[in-house]
Amino acid sequence: MAPCKRSSWISPQLCLLLVHLVLPFAVAGADVLQFIDPLIGSTNGGNVFAGATRPYALAKPVADVDGQNTGGFATDGSNIVGFSAVHDSGTGGNPSLGNFPLFPKLCPGDEVSNCKFLIADRATPYVTDSVVSRPGYFGVDMASGVKVSMTSSEHAALFRFEFPDGEGEHPMVLLDLTDLWKSRQNASISVDADGARMKGNGTFLPSFGAGSYVMHFCVDFFGGQVFDGGVWVNNRGGTEPKDLFVTRGFNLFYLEAGGWARFEGLSNNTLTARMGISFISADQACQSATTEIPDPSNDFDRLVAETEDAWREKLSPMSINPGGASEELQSSFWSGLYRSMISPQNYTGENPHWDSGIPYFDSFYCLWDAFRVQHPILTIVDPNAQVQMINSLLDIFEHEGWLPDCHMSLCNGWTQGGSNADVVIVDAYVKNLTGIDWDLALKAVVQDAEVEPLEWAYHGRGGLESWKDLSYIPYLDFDPAGFGTNSRSISRTLEYAYDDYCLGVLAQGLGHDDLYDKYATRSTNWQHLWRAQQTSLINGSDTGFEGFFQPKYQNGTWGFQDPIACSSLADFCSLTTNPSETFEASVWQYQFLVPQSMSTLIVLMGSEESFIERLDFFHTSGLADISNEPVFSTVYLYHYAGRPGLSAKRLHTYIPSAFNASHGGLPGNDDSGSMGAFVVFGMLGLFPMAGQDVYLISAPFFAEVNITSPLTGKTAQIKTTGFDAGYENIFIQNVTVNGQPWTKSWIGHSLFTEGWTMELVLGNQESEWGTKVEDRPPSWGGANVVV
Missing domain, CATH: 2.70.98.10 (Beta-galactosidase; Chain A, domain 5)
Structure with a gap:
């Protein structure tokens, strides 16, 4: 000992x-x-x-x-x-x-x-x-x-x-x-x-x-x-x-x-x-x-x-039957869950600027990293803390005038992409968290979408005039209304589009159909930067794929960013180091980040087969940067093309090779527990599409998982038949939920709050489960293409 x-x-x-x-x-x-x-x-x-x-x-x-x-x-x-x-x-x-x-x-x-x-x-x-x-x-x-x-x-x-x-x-x-x-x-x-x-x-x-x-x-x-x-x-x-x-x-x-x-x-x-x-x-x-x-x-x-x-x-809502899974994998799992609850930090009674009489959290460092998996895991295992965190974001909005994208040591942190507090808030809304003033939340999120702050480097969104008039963020945007780092036109366009989609969901849920129509339309703006004829080379050789996001000037003409720039095969891109039109990731990586309209993206890429080929090439060519959060969802996007088994197969190429129990067992910054939360979800056999009531289903790394909701006291069970700790059987053959057949490759948050029992039969070959169009994860707008 x-x-x-x-x-x-x-x-x-x-x-x-x-x-x-x-x-x-x-x-x-x-x-x-x-x-x-x-x-x-x-x-x-x-x-x-x-x-x-x-x-x-x-x-x-x-x-x-x-x-x-x-x-x-x-x-x-x-x-x-x-x-x-x-x-x-x-x-x-x-x-x-x-x-x-x-x-x-x-x-x-x-x-x-x-x-x-x-x-x-x-x-x-x-x-x-x-x-x-x-x-x-x-x-x-x-x-x-x-x-x-x-x-x-x-x-x-x-x-x-x-x-x-x-x-x-x-x-x-x-x-x-x-x-x-x-x-x-x-x-x-x-x-x-x-x-x-x-x-x-x-x-x-x-x-x-x-x-x-x-x-x-x-x-x-x-x-x-x-x-x-x-x-x-x-x-x-x-x-x-x-x-x-x-x-x-x-x-x-x-x-x-x-x-x-x-x-x-x-x-x-x-x-x-x-x-x-x-x-x-x-x-x-x-x-x-x-x-x-x-x-x-x-x-x-x-x-x-x-x-x-x-x-x-804090860890008690979760329990597992490892079924022979190694102690190293169990250590990765529990250590990841542990790290997801280190920050944000509870500064209640320690805010020198105001005291609203409610719990106050700080060290949101940063939501661009944490909205994807860390806050979704807290919504499951510690929803009371998640509610307090969201109320703290709204408290900051009321006293500082804006929702933060990053906030630490009681200071505003730099905004990396869109207004990602919007996604955190809407994720809580679609998962029915209570104790939040949703009208105030709508007000705060609408302000992000409509009002440009003078300093959009650390809150709000820049380039809103162009966003409204041109339906994209231009390359070298003329933006006299506010000031920030004039870069990331591609990644900000993609993130603003998803932020607006989430805003539309919240507005519709609160009975504002007019706002829903407006922001649902704006959520398609990402398509304006898709250049169908753009190709990509690596070391002078054509990758064989055509159609990529590219920067566009205000006059509608195209600029150029090499699709592999800012990838693991090129130089790193941040706010100050090599600022580019994508943030901390390449065009190759950002091309997959349209979580609201994956079916439309698949059409733009030509077919389901070509979409899968792109994903495979991305993950096997050195272009995928598993050390940074934007790549997380790409591991699971095979679900949208009717091949959920390939998502499970891809996940096993990263766990435990890049995520393991060694002192160097993370591929990059843990980012306030985001890397840990990614591991936890992967081993649970689920992945959250943050901002949507959607968890993509894959094979868990344990024979059985039990998760008791701290809100309802009901226990969700994820059971397997055919589980093997050698992980030959990683393909789902069929699923039942509460004893009834479940053909969808995704499930909602009711799994946890209602305490459903999901049983998965596993095998060593792909099956027909989850492959039908009607069983794939929801994709807003069908396959409508606006450009």
Whole structure:
């Protein structure tokens, strides 16, 4: 058992007791926590948060390294530079949060003047096989001999620093007024005269957005007496003064600074640090810490146990009979579900700008990633939290004037495509979530579709005049009404079209047929960028396919973007790096992203056979980028051509090759749990078409799955006949629902809320199931072509 490896925080007697208590559950497969490994995706660019956290909590302590540190820690063999209490999970780009790290050390010769305070100087390797990470606990040994373990409550972190024996030495803990990105604009710290408490705050920049945020901290030390303490600047510390204010400095020079304290009389050479975090004030950080962790010297095990129970409760709607599926696959499944509930984060009571008296969530990072699978999985397993998140989006709309596409650290994040909060909201509507003001939701979504903000770089949509007049977003659009990154004309056209489709669905459901007609018509705008004669070459050779999306000028003439540009075979395209007419994916990838009208797309591509040939070529030529969310649905689009078995076959080429239980077991950024949610849905044998009441059915990776709705208390069952853990039988032969034949290759959300039983007979060859036109997933507009 992992706890027995961490003698620094648990007694041998308690460890032995835990083994005897937990082992029977592990053997019986009843305790899912044994399968959760937070280190999956901790290297190879997964950027996961690997530390201790409760579901959606603000406090997220972990070791920070100087390598792949976007999520704080990585198993890449880099050096530890601190231990901080707040992080985001799975994001790309600049490192996020990691504010006010603590760092334990011994000063050479027991002289403060010999101590190394600077980040680069204090960086220390960690002992690779000492890393222990599980829900509610993170521990690591540093090469310096200091052993560190940590856990957390909702708003506070608890660290234990076990120092090596040192005769006459006074262990030090320094606090650095920085964050992982070194974005600090200014900061302050006050060290109590006895050094047992440090308070302060700092102003920082969001890692993917506009504006700034202020974070406050309060850290108390326990387990010994303070020997001395003070502040440090650059690489020098002194006992006077006890207060410090630091800015960026001359010419925006980044000045490293913070506070420190040394201790004596430590019991078992162990010092405990309790750090509270708040966006309101340092006093609130202190209050949260003392309320949630009143007895730091004895609360560690309690916090770990409470966090484990919190995760068991959140994961409890789901249970599986693995049917011989490997422990590695089970670990991928449960770890993916776990990561989908790390963010967004519950900042209730921590919003300094307004308090509407309702739960407030932040760290939507970003909805362009999360709307496809992460929020749909929460709708199934944690619909109450999903309702609170949607109400938070509407709360932001009421107070900031717009629905966000990305929002973190109480700041607006950059918009990557369309207005994807629209899809999240409509997905909840078609799945009958309650407790949401749907009239307010309609108002917010209509504003996205009709009113262009001055700054559409971080909310709303740009180019709306062209969208309304030309029915597409032009290449090099003339847009004096608002300002943003003038790129992505193809991907924005496709996303705006689907956003308008979702808006039409919501309007119709609320009795506004006129709005439905308007936006249903606008949802066909994507067709205006389809160029039927466009071909595609790879290394000078024709791929053999004709007809691709292309950029179009305002005057209606065609521009050009190589269909393979921005793919895995070419250069990456983002908002600032190589900005192009598609965002973070190629024309080859975006050609399949018309979820409202797949039958029309198939007609434009010539036939069902040519559509399947394109999908096969896309997934086998290196063009498909499984590390990014737009590719997810393409794995399952064979359903729309009457070949659902090919979707299951394609999925098995990615799981477990690109998604597995290793530390590098994610193909790219986890993106707040999106990669994890993709794995979960794949192993359940379902895939959500977000914004529609549609789940595409495929063969599950387990013999049986049970999902109890937290709203209705009814349990959906997905059972298999002919399941084999070698995955030869991945083709559905026939399906029954509640004992009656079910020929459709898709099913609605009632499966979960009504507790239906779906039984699948599996075989090793494709069958006729789900192949008939009438049994394929719904496609709005039939095959009507407007160009």
